[in-house]
Amino acid sequence: MNIIVCIKQVPAKDAPLSINGNWIKESDIGFEMNEPDSYALEEALRLKEKHGGEVIALSMGPERVKQTVKEALAKGADRGIHIADDNFAQLDPLGAATYISAAIKKEKFDLILTGLQSDDHGFGQTGVLLAGLLDLPHATIIMAIEAQDGKMRLKRELEAGWFQHIECPLPAVLSIQSGINKVRYSTLKGIMAAKKKEIAAITPQSLGVTIQPTQKVEKIYVPTKTKKTEFLTGTPKEAAAKLVEKLKFEARVI
Amino acid sequence: MKILVVTEQRQNKWNNTSFETLAAAQQIAKDTSSTVSALVIGKGVASFADELAAKNVAEVLLVEHDLLENYTPDGYCVALKQVIESAKPDLVLFPHTYQVRDFAPKLAAMLGKGMIGDCIAYKNEGGKLVFVRQMFQGKTNADVTFQSAAPWFASFQAGAFRADLVEPNASGKAPVNAVSVNLTADQVRTKPLDLFKEAKSAVDLTQAPLIVAIGRGIKAPENIPQAEAVAKALGGEIAASRPICDEGWLPMERQIGSSGQTVAPKLYLALGISGAIQHVVGMKGARTIVAVNKDQNAPIFEIADYGIVADIFEVMPALTEALEKAKS
Numbered sequence: 001m002n003i004i005v006c007i008k009q010v011p012a013k014d015a016p017l018s019i020n021g022n023w024i025k026e027s028d029i030g031f032e033m034n035e036p037d038s039y040a041l042e043e044a045l046r047l048k049e050k051h052g053g054e055v056i057a058l059s060m061g062p063e064r065v066k067q068t069v070k071e072a073l074a075k076g077a078d079r080g081i082h083i084a085d086d087n088f089a090q091l092d093p094l095g096a097a098t099y100i101s102a103a104i105k106k107e108k109f110d111l112i113l114t115g116l117q118s119d120d121h122g123f124g125q126t127g128v129l130l131a132g133l134l135d136l137p138h139a140t141i142i143m144a145i146e147a148q149d150g151k152m153r154l155k156r157e158l159e160a161g162w163f164q165h166i167e168c169p170l171p172a173v174l175s176i177q178s179g180i181n182k183v184r185y186s187t188l189k190g191i192m193a194a195k196k197k198e199i200a201a202i203t204p205q206s207l208g209v210t211i212q213p214t215q216k217v218e219k220i221y222v223p224t225k226t227k228k229t230e231f232l233t234g235t236p237k238e239a240a241a242k243l244v245e246k247l248k249f250e251a252r253v254i
Numbered sequence: 255m256k257i258l259v260v261t262e263q264r265q266n267k268w269n270n271t272s273f274e275t276l277a278a279a280q281q282i283a284k285d286t287s288s289t290v291s292a293l294v295i296g297k298g299v300a301s302f303a304d305e306l307a308a309k310n311v312a313e314v315l316l317v318e319h320d321l322l323e324n325y326t327p328d329g330y331c332v333a334l335k336q337v338i339e340s341a342k343p344d345l346v347l348f349p350h351t352y353q354v355r356d357f358a359p360k361l362a363a364m365l366g367k368g369m370i371g372d373c374i375a376y377k378n379e380g381g382k383l384v385f386v387r388q389m390f391q392g393k394t395n396a397d398v399t400f401q402s403a404a405p406w407f408a409s410f411q412a413g414a415f416r417a418d419l420v421e422p423n424a425s426g427k428a429p430v431n432a433v434s435v436n437l438t439a440d441q442v443r444t445k446p447l448d449l450f451k452e453a454k455s456a457v458d459l460t461q462a463p464l465i466v467a468i469g470r471g472i473k474a475p476e477n478i479p480q481a482e483a484v485a486k487a488l489g490g491e492i493a494a495s496r497p498i499c500d501e502g503w504l505p506m507e508r509q510i511g512s513s514g515q516t517v518a519p520k521l522y523l524a525l526g527i528s529g530a531i532q533h534v535v536g537m538k539g540a541r542t543i544v545a546v547n548k549d550q551n552a553p554i555f556e557i558a559d560y561g562i563v564a565d566i567f568e569v570m571p572a573l574t575e576a577l578e579k580a581k582s
Contacts, residue, residue, distance in 0.1 A: 019394065022396070120389065122389055128355070128357070132359075137328065138327060140355060141355075162451055168444045212402060213401040215398055215400050217396045217397070218384070220395065229561045236572045244579075251521070253520040253541065
């Protein structure tokens with residue numbers, strides 16, 4: 001089973017964000033693999049271990065994104081594809097998916113996996129759009145995959161504790177729910193092996209597709225508070241005592 | 255402008271966020287001198303259309319087909335594309351449900367359009383519609399505009415608008431118009447099977463009046479007893495944000511948020527929870543919200559009544575002690 005995993009690189013979780021127009025200042029912060037995508041990568045590696053085949057890690061973005069592709073290779077992906085684009089953060093979901101689908105069309109694959117959404121833009125559309133652009137069946141928020149005889153039995157999460165089983169033919173696109181598996185760490189052996197693995201660099205211009213923006217993030221900003229928070233100060237002990245006092249006599253909830 | 259609201263039902267039950275989106279559509283319509291139509295899709299769902307007809311809408315579109323009995327992304331996309339092409343709405347609104355996430359971006363793309371998903375508000379800036387959505391896990395808001403010609407597609411987050419503000423139909427009843435669609439079995443590539451719930455959970459957090467919830471700030475499973483001590487001193491239940499349950503540090507049944515439980519306790523004490531949207535939608539209805547986080551910019555403080563900016567590992571033991579003292 002040949003699997004392409006789409007992985008995004010996003011600002012590190014604890015990175016202090018300073019806003020610059022409709023994006024952030026990238027100079028002073030670290031980047032990491034988008035956590036929801038790490039579950040998709042893990043699921044791809046497990047499917048490969050069970051069914052054989054190849055795992056291709058695909059990512060789009062500026063040069064720094066290569067580091068995240070390398071991390072995927074260190075965990076066990078066989079090769080990488082880097083769509084090198086400094087303007088990636090400015091693309092709308094359909095534009096990004098159009099480039100990614102054009103790069104995927106050049107590959108032979110049975111399955112495309114994505115994470116549920118990215119921790120930066122959080123559009124959560126890439127997987128569904130890839131299915132549309134590649135004319136493939138798809139399913140999202142997947143909690144289990146059993147592949148057999150050219151089709152899959154999937155467990156899809158619905159809201160409020162409900163689940164549904166779905167049968168889906170291959171090839172297909174699946175968006176993986178976080179928590180589907182336990183993500184592995186890279187081993188030293190894996191990191192060494194990754195050095196010999198290929199990362200193909202592609203430019204968006206070479207893909208032969210044109211994109212038209214359908215939407216634009218005009219600006220981002222820290223939201224204004226709708227609720228007035230009363231901050232309790234002092235040492236932790238003083239703050240805790242004040243809180244209990246407030247909960248008992250002001251909010252009257254304890 | 256013509257606004258179309260695509261509502262959602264499953265197994266003879268409304269997804270109530272449909273009415274929140276209808277309320278949003280009515281407000282936008284008022285602001286922009288537009289009309290609102292509502293759409294019901296499925297099989298044997300005429301009674302749902304009748305219910306919508308009693309609301310302040312210009313018409314209700316009833317889209318029925320044998321192959322639409324159970325939701326599939328292919329079935330919904332093929333059918334709704336035809337409806338949109340014939341009804342020609344300018345703005346198509348959805349509740350931002352798991353189901354909408356599954357098909358609506360593709361539906362928009364089939365028409366060459368984009369979708370602004372998971373919006374929390376809209377603004378009318380001199381006739382131009384601006385949609386507000388969150389980015390960076392709720393740390394920032396973003397103003398987003400459409401760049402291509404109508405139809406435009408957008409979805410609203412649960413809780414962004416109030417369902418009880420949906421206006422009734424002043425003249426009694428709007429017309430219900432059935433729209434026929436062409437759909438064949440070979441166009442529906444996935445097959446929905448059984449719907450089920452996992453084994454019934456031992457705790458029902460929805461009934462707990464006092465909840466102590468932990469997030470990533472707890473750092474390691476061996477620190478959880480410190481939070482459990484706070485819960486015990488309070489007489490409340492322990493709960494968590496998704497990452498904690500994904501790691502297996504607490505069982506899934508203790509998870510609060512869009513994929514877990516939605517709760518509205520008297521008191522919600524959030525320890526080391528940043529306040530990502532997916533978590534907040536599950537607890538913002540709590541009467542009193544307390545947040546303890548060392549990052550004073552954490553989005554959880556946006557909705558907190560009381561806040562302590564500090565290391566939870568210093569606050570937890572102090573709070574346990576103070577709560578025990580208050581009891582005695």
